[in-house]
Every structure is written in C-alpha cells, then in structure tokens.
Amino acid sequence: MSYGGYGGYGGPPGPPPYGGAPSGYGGGFTTHVGLPPPPPGADPQLWSYFTTVDHDRSGAITAVELERALVNGDWTPFDLDTVKLLMTIFDVDRSGTIGFNEFVGLWKYIKDWQNVFAHFDRDRSGSIDGHELRNALTQFGYNLSPPILNLLQKKYASETRALGHAAAGINFDRFVRACVVVKQLTDSFRKLDADQDGWIQISYDQFMNTVLSLP
Numbered sequence: 001m002s003y004g005g006y007g008g009y010g011g012p013p014g015p016p017p018y019g020g021a022p023s024g025y026g027g028g029f030t031t032h033v034g035l036p037p038p039p040p041g042a043d044p045q046l047w048s049y050f051t052t053v054d055h056d057r058s059g060a061i062t063a064v065e066l067e068r069a070l071v072n073g074d075w076t077p078f079d080l081d082t083v084k085l086l087m088t089i090f091d092v093d094r095s096g097t098i099g100f101n102e103f104v105g106l107w108k109y110i111k112d113w114q115n116v117f118a119h120f121d122r123d124r125s126g127s128i129d130g131h132e133l134r135n136a137l138t139q140f141g142y143n144l145s146p147p148i149l150n151l152l153q154k155k156y157a158s159e160t161r162a163l164g165h166a167a168a169g170i171n172f173d174r175f176v177r178a179c180v181v182v183k184q185l186t187d188s189f190r191k192l193d194a195d196q197d198g199w200i201q202i203s204y205d206q207f208m209n210t211v212l213s214l215p
Contacts (some may be wrong), residue, residue, distance in 0.1 A: 058099035127169025
C-alpha cells in the first residue's frame with residue numbers, strides 16, 4: 001500500500017479509511033442519555049454526541065469541554081496538547097469554540113484516525129510501538145531515518161520507561177498528534193526546499209531533529 005511521496009521525505013494525503021474498527025477502539029467520545037432532540041437536517045447520532053460534549057448548552061464546544069469528552073481506547077483522557085491541536089484544525093471561523101458543523105468534521109476525522117490506528121496496531125496492544133510507528137509513517141510517505149523515528153517515539157510515548165529501555169507505546173491521541181506534527185513540519189520544510197532535493201540550509205534530518213527536540 002502506497003500513499004505517494006515527495007522527494008526524500010514524503011507528503012501524504014489525509015488518513016485513509018481502512019475499514020471499520022471495533023466500536024470504541026483507539027479512542028472517541030464518551031456519551032450520555034437524556035439529550036435534547038436534533039435540529040432539522042442534523043444527523044441524530046452526531047447531534048447526540050455534540051450535545052453530550054456541550055455541557056453548558058451554549059451551542060458550541062470549548063477546549064475544556066472537548067478535553068472532558070475525548071478518551072483513548074483504554075479510557076484515559078486525551079492530553080491537552082492533542083485537544084488544542086484538534087481545536088486549531090477544526091475551529092474554522094476562529095471563534096475559539098467548535099460549532100455543530102465544525103464538530104461533524106472533527107467527529108469524522110477522529111473516526112478515520114481510529115481506523116488508521118487499528119490498522120497499524122498489529123499486535124492489538126492498544127498502543128503503537130516503534131515498529132508499528134515506522135510502518136505507519138513509511139506508508140504515509142514519510143521516509144524518516146532511524147534516529148528521527150526513535151526521537152519521535154520517545155517524544156510522543158504515553159509514558160517513559162526506565163533509563164536504558166525503549167520508550168513505551170504511543171496511545172491513540174498521541175499517535176494522531178505525532179502524525180499531524182510530522183505532516184505540518186514536512187509541509188513547512190517543503191516550502192523552503194525550492195528544488196525538492198530534501199535539503200535547504202540544513203538537511204531534513206537536522207530540521208526534524210531540531211524541531212522535535214523542542215519542549
């Protein structure tokens with residue numbers, strides 16, 4: 001399976017639909033009962049999710065409400081940096097909140113990533129290890145070197161093991177963030193690489209190493 005590439009570092013499209021993942025696999029929204037009926041034309045299930053997340057019934061979802069609602073497959077909450085990233089992507093009108101139409105896009109995005117996560121979590125451990133991360137990024141078209149892959153795994157590991165041991169696996173939320181960050185950094189590098197040879201004033205590896213080493 002190939003998603004194309006760009007020069008030596010790739011530039012894939014959005015996450016591909018790999019087919020259905022088990023319900024709740026990889027993460028998603030918590031839900032409750034006793035919600036108001038949907039407005040005309042709204043998908044009832046998506047409206048149910050939206051009103052569940054919109055605790056204060058303001059008609060829009062804040063970062064705090066989104067953080068409360070999103071959970072990984074092991075029921076751990078999403079980390080705040082991932083929530084902020086999702087808000088940045090889907091707050092199209094830059095209101096600081098997510099309206100229902102924006103939420104529809106966010107919901108589909110998370111569902112697509114659930115399928116991606118399930119596809120690459122070959123051992124069904126509920127997290128992505130270094131080998132699985134390499135497979136995912138390679139299929140997305142990112143040809144990262146082993147040192148950069150190792151740095152990426154350590155940076156986004158859901159927990160850090162004792163000194164001298166490999167980093168722990170990457171949970172769903174951090175996997176999404178890692179892949180999105182790699183795409184954003186690669187896109188930024190592409191803009192500077194006029195001749196598309198994988199080099200600017202510094203190499204792609206040096207660029208990635210510098211940025212990923214930041215706090």
